[in-house]
Amino acid sequence: MSKVRVLVGTKKGAFVLTADGKRENWQVDGPFFAGWEVYHLKGSPVNPDRIYASQTSGWFGQIIQRSDDGGKTWMAPGGGQQKSPQGWPMGESNRFVYDAAAAPLTTHQWYDGTQHPWEFKRVWHLEPSLTDADAVYAGVEDAALFYSKDGAHSWQEFPGLRGHGTGPQWQPGAGGMCLHTIVLDPKDPNRIYIAISAAGAFRTDDGGQTWKPINKGLRSQFIPDHDAEVGHCVHHIAMSPRRPGVLFMQKHWDVMRSDDGGDQWREVSGNLPTDFGFAIDVHAHEPETIYVAPITSDSLHYPMEGKLQIWRSKTGGNEWQAMTDGLPQKDCYVNVLRDAMAVDTLEDCGVYFGTTGGQVYASPDGGDHWKPIVRDLPAVLSVEVQTLS
Amino acid sequence: MIRLELPHHLRTLAQVSGEVTLEVEQPVTLRRALDVLEARYPVLRGTIRDHDTQQRRAFLRFFVCEQDWSHEPVDEPLPEAVATGKEPLLVIGAIAGG
Numbered sequence: 412m413s414k415v416r417v418l419v420g421t422k423k424g425a426f427v428l429t430a431d432g433k434r435e436n437w438q439v440d441g442p443f444f445a446g447w448e449v450y451h452l453k454g455s456p457v458n459p460d461r462i463y464a465s466q467t468s469g470w471f472g473q474i475i476q477r478s479d480d481g482g483k484t485w486m487a488p489g490g491g492q493q494k495s496p497q498g499w500p501m502g503e504s505n506r507f508v509y510d511a512a513a514a515p516l517t518t519h520q521w522y523d524g525t526q527h528p529w530e531f532k533r534v535w536h537l538e539p540s541l542t543d544a545d546a547v548y549a550g551v552e553d554a555a556l557f558y559s560k561d562g563a564h565s566w567q568e569f570p571g572l573r574g575h576g577t578g579p580q581w582q583p584g585a586g587g588m589c590l591h592t593i594v595l596d597p598k599d600p601n602r603i604y605i606a607i608s609a610a611g612a613f614r615t616d617d618g619g620q621t622w623k624p625i626n627k628g629l630r631s632q633f634i635p636d637h638d639a640e641v642g643h644c645v646h647h648i649a650m651s652p653r654r655p656g657v658l659f660m661q662k663h664w665d666v667m668r669s670d671d672g673g674d675q676w677r678e679v680s681g682n683l684p685t686d687f688g689f690a691i692d693v694h695a696h697e698p699e700t701i702y703v704a705p706i707t708s709d710s711l712h713y714p715m716e717g718k719l720q721i722w723r724s725k726t727g728g729n730e731w732q733a734m735t736d737g738l739p740q741k742d743c744y745v746n747v748l749r750d751a752m753a754v755d756t757l758e759d760c761g762v763y764f765g766t767t768g769g770q771v772y773a774s775p776d777g778g779d780h781w782k783p784i785v786r787d788l789p790a791v792l793s794v795e796v797q798t799l800s
Numbered sequence: 801m802i803r804l805e806l807p808h809h810l811r812t813l814a815q816v817s818g819e820v821t822l823e824v825e826q827p828v829t830l831r832r833a834l835d836v837l838e839a840r841y842p843v844l845r846g847t848i849r850d851h852d853t854q855q856r857r858a859f860l861r862f863f864v865c866e867q868d869w870s871h872e873p874v875d876e877p878l879p880e881a882v883a884t885g886k887e888p889l890l891v892i893g894a895i896a897g898g
Contacts (some may be wrong), residue, residue: 446809470859470893471809471847486812490843505843506851 416797418455420449423789427482434775437784451536451793458544459797465534469729473533475504489564507531516575520582529553540592550590554607569619577641584608592648594656606639611646624671634726646689647749651698659701663690679728695760699727704747713744723778737781750793765791803888814841828883829875863890
């Protein structure tokens with residue numbers, strides 16, 4: 412029978428939630444890396460027992476963890492005793508060094524508009540390769556894309572992105588200047604989409620060597636040129652693997668859609684009560700069915716009127732319906748962060764999201780009905796789902 | 801042999817409990833102590849001082865013999881009591897964030 416494994420990153424550790432295909436009775440394991448922020452963890456589509464995790468701390472920096480048994484045990488790749496040619500042990504898994512030789516370390520805009528040097532802070536998102544369990548991408552703050560081809564032992568930057576030339580116009584959002592979204596094209600291994608707050612979306616068509624901004628159609632009131640090439644605060648991008656090239660975006664404000672790989676965007680906010688939010692995802696089997704978690708505004712990071720709502724469109728945007736059955740409809744003032752929504756691939760597509768109040772909700776029927784899997788975790792930073800046979 | 805005490809999260813990361821004892825060449829300095837620590841526990845590289853600049857991470861402090869050693873030169877010999885193992889070298893996570 413099929414099984415579902417939900418990987419939850421929180422402010423104080425990681426949790427692994429498992430259930431059978433009915434998705435009614437859940438086992439909660441964790442916390443793993445207790446007390447550390449776990450920004451993201453995600454399993455390899457090639458080997459589901461291979462899971463990568465980003466463990467981070469303002470005190471102690473960045474640690475990459477890896478599990479090879481589905482999250483039961485973990486190790487820091489490269490963190491153990493390894494002999495270098497000189498005899499000294501090596502430990503490289505946590506070392507993210509910008510490739511200053513290929514792209515000089517320049518500056519980006521700081522909050523006050525002055526220029527500020529690039530400084531590595533943490534890994535926001537890990538995206539395992541679609542074809543190789545040892546290969547994984549990492550989106551980091553300050554914004555850059557890294558890649559490991561040895562199971563997270565060592566990391567190299569794709570300097571062409573940071574060195575694109577528009578860096579001085581990039582600026583941090585409230586959470587920092589982070590590369591938080593990585594979308595791999597299942598049909599074209601050379602095509603990758605990424606998003607940065609607040610620079611916008613970028614695409615490579617040559618496996619990461621060169622990048623181009625894909626922000627045409629985005630309008631942002633908080634930058635002097637509302638239609639600028641870069642500077643937009645893209646919160647998240649989702650794509651159905653069944654239909655690469657059609658992208659859905661939750662921007663700071665506005666829900667957007669592109670039908671041509673990001674070359675042009677159009678707004679599909681339609682009848683949403685507010686089009687501010689962070690999370691967005693696409694149904695596993697219906698490429699026109701999308702989900703967002705509307706948040707009141709950029710100043711009020713909680714649901715409107717204290718009612719937790721997921722909105723679903725079955726028409727690829729514009730026409731939306733509130734899906735609230737099972738969700739609290741009063742006194743609820745949590746947020747749903749950008750990486751905290753995911754879907755499974757069971758026949759009845761399950762939808763999952765986590766909140767900053769520590770709840771993880773699941774809907775086994777595409778959003779019609781919701782139940783909490785767990786209510787009292789630390790603030791949820793990310794949710795990913797693995798569908799296991 | 802010197803004694804070094806790590807904060808809770810780094811003990812968990814290095815999978816050690818209690819103090820760590822290290823054989824450090826004389827004269828014992830902060831740099832030498834951390835070099836030996838990181839050589840034995842490579843997972844700690846980057847958690848106490850930056851991978852490349854070797855600068856102390858901002859929210860960590862070093863205490864020895866009831867003195868804050870955080871701003872002392874890293875090649876300055878540590879007090880005799882630390883070098884002989886009578887007193888531990890403490891790596892402390894700063895109180896920050898409420």
